[in-house]
Amino acid sequence: MMRCNTAHPICSAARAALLTGRYAPRSNTRSVYFPQDKDGMNLDETTLANLFHDKGYRTQAIGKWHLGSEPQYLPTSRGFDHYYGVPWSVDMHPLPLIVDKEIIEPNTDRLTLTPRYTMEALKFLEQPSDDPFFLYLAYSYPHNPAAASKKFQGRSGFAEYGDAVEEIDWSVREIMKSLERIGQVDNTIVIFTGDHGPWFQGSPGELRGRKGSSFEGGSRIPMLMRWPGHIPAGHKVDGWMMNMDVFPTLGKWCGLEEPRLPLDGVNVSDLIVGKRAEVERKPIIYFSISGTGYDYVPQCIRSGNWKMRIAQYTREIYVLQNMGPTYMLPKPELYRLDLDPTESYDIATYHREKLEALHSHLDPMMATFPERVQNVYTELRHRVGTNHTPPAAAPFIPKADKEKILQREWRAMSKTKAR
Numbered sequence: 001m002m003r004c005n006t007a008h009p010i011c012s013a014a015r016a017a018l019l020t021g022r023y024a025p026r027s028n029t030r031s032v033y034f035p036q037d038k039d040g041m042n043l044d045e046t047t048l049a050n051l052f053h054d055k056g057y058r059t060q061a062i063g064k065w066h067l068g069s070e071p072q073y074l075p076t077s078r079g080f081d082h083y084y085g086v087p088w089s090v091d092m093h094p095l096p097l098i099v100d101k102e103i104i105e106p107n108t109d110r111l112t113l114t115p116r117y118t119m120e121a122l123k124f125l126e127q128p129s130d131d132p133f134f135l136y137l138a139y140s141y142p143h144n145p146a147a148a149s150k151k152f153q154g155r156s157g158f159a160e161y162g163d164a165v166e167e168i169d170w171s172v173r174e175i176m177k178s179l180e181r182i183g184q185v186d187n188t189i190v191i192f193t194g195d196h197g198p199w200f201q202g203s204p205g206e207l208r209g210r211k212g213s214s215f216e217g218g219s220r221i222p223m224l225m226r227w228p229g230h231i232p233a234g235h236k237v238d239g240w241m242m243n244m245d246v247f248p249t250l251g252k253w254c255g256l257e258e259p260r261l262p263l264d265g266v267n268v269s270d271l272i273v274g275k276r277a278e279v280e281r282k283p284i285i286y287f288s289i290s291g292t293g294y295d296y297v298p299q300c301i302r303s304g305n306w307k308m309r310i311a312q313y314t315r316e317i318y319v320l321q322n323m324g325p326t327y328m329l330p331k332p333e334l335y336r337l338d339l340d341p342t343e344s345y346d347i348a349t350y351h352r353e354k355l356e357a358l359h360s361h362l363d364p365m366m367a368t369f370p371e372r373v374q375n376v377y378t379e380l381r382h383r384v385g386t387n388h389t390p391p392a393a394a395p396f397i398p399k400a401d402k403e404k405i406l407q408r409e410w411r412a413m414s415k416t417k418a419r
Contacts, residue, residue: 040068
C-alpha cells in the first residue's frame with residue numbers, strides 16, 4: 001500500500017484506531033498513556049480480538065500494548081486469551097514485563113525485548129491446535145531510544161536504529177519460517193505496518209513532518225499484506241487507505257460479526273486485491289494531540305488527494321515536545337497530495353470549490369464526536385492565529401541544550417545592549 005495513513009500520529013491513539021476501526025477520541029483514548037495513568041481505552045469498545053475470539057480463534061497479544069495498564073484494560077480483558085509484553089513505551093520507567101495480568105519482571109531488560117517477543121510468537125504459532133489464530137505482535141522498537149540485543153548490536157552499520165530494524169527483519173523471517181513449519185504459510189493473512197510516522201531517528205523520506213504532526217510525514221505509514229491466492233504478489237495499491245480500515249477488511253475476509261459501535265474505517269478488500277482503484281469513504285480528519293491527552297484538535301481534513309489544513313501549532317512544527325497550542329489559520333490552506341506529496345504548495349486560491357466541499361463535511365463530522373471533543377473544536381474556531389503554516393523544518397534540540405542555547409543568546413543580547 002503506497003498511500004496508507006494512520007488515524008493519529010501518536011502511540012496510544014494510533015493503536016486504539018487500529019484495534020477498533022474508530023478514531024481514538026470516540027474511545028476516550030489518551031494520545032499517550034504514562035505509568036501514572038489509571039485509565040485506558042473505553043471498556044465498551046469492541047476490539048478485533050473480541051470478534052476473532054467470538055469466532056473461535058485462538059488470540060494472543062505480544063509486545064507493546066499502550067492502551068491502559070490496569071487489569072481491566074490489559075489485553076486479556078479485551079478479547080485476547082493471553083498476553084506477553086510491556087504496557088508502555090521503552091522510554092518510560094519502570095518498564096514491567098507482564099504475562100496475562102501478572103508482572104513477572106518489575107523493570108525488564110529492554111535489550112532483550114525483540115527476541116523475547118519473537119520467541120513467544122513462535123511458541124504461540126507452533127502450539128498444537130486445530131483452531132485458527134489471531135496474533136497481534138507489536139514490537140517495542142525502533143521507538144526511541146532504539147536498541148537491539150547483543151547479537152545484533154553493530155551489525156547494520158546504522159547505529160542503534162538500524163540494528164533495531166535489522167533485528168525486526170530477522171524476527172519477521174523467523175515468523176514466516178514458523179508458518180511454513182506448521183503448514184499455514186499460504187493460509188495466513190500477514191500484515192506488517194507501523195503506528196505512525198518516524199521521530200528524528202527514522203526518515204519520512206520526501207514527506208513533510210514527523211511523529212506528532214498532521215503533515216503526511218507524521219501520519220503516513222508502511223502497510224504490507226501477504227495472502228497467497230488472494231492478494232496478487234507484487235501488487236502495489238495506489239489508492240488511499242488507513243489503519244482503521246484493517247478492522248472492517250479483516251472482518252469481511254474472515255467472516256466476523258459486525259461490532260456494536262459504528263466504524264470509521266471502511267472495507268478496502270477490493271482495493272487490496274486489485275479489483276478497484278479507489279473506495280468510497282467519508283473525508284478523513286487529521287487530529288492533533290494535546291498535553292491533556294484527551295483534547296484532540298482537528299487540524300486537517302482530506303478527501304482523496306485533496307487535503308485542507310485549517311489549524312496549526314504555534315511553535316516548531318516538527319518538535320514533538322514543544323509544539324505549543326493550536327490556532328486556526330487565518331485562511332485555510334489546500335494541498336494536492338498526488339502532485340505535491342511534500343505539502344509545499346498552498347493552492348487554496350485556485351480551488352475555492354474544493355475548500356467549500358471539504359468545509360461542508362467538517363462540521364457535520366465533528367458533531368458525531370463526544371461533547372468534549374466538540375467543545376474543543378468550538379474553542380478552536382474562535383482562536384485564530386496571525387500566521388500561515390511556517391515553511392521548512394525545525395532542528396531537534398534536546399531540552400537541556402535548548403536552555404543553554406537560550407541562555408547564551410540572552411547573555412549575548414545583554415552584552416550588545418550594554419554597548
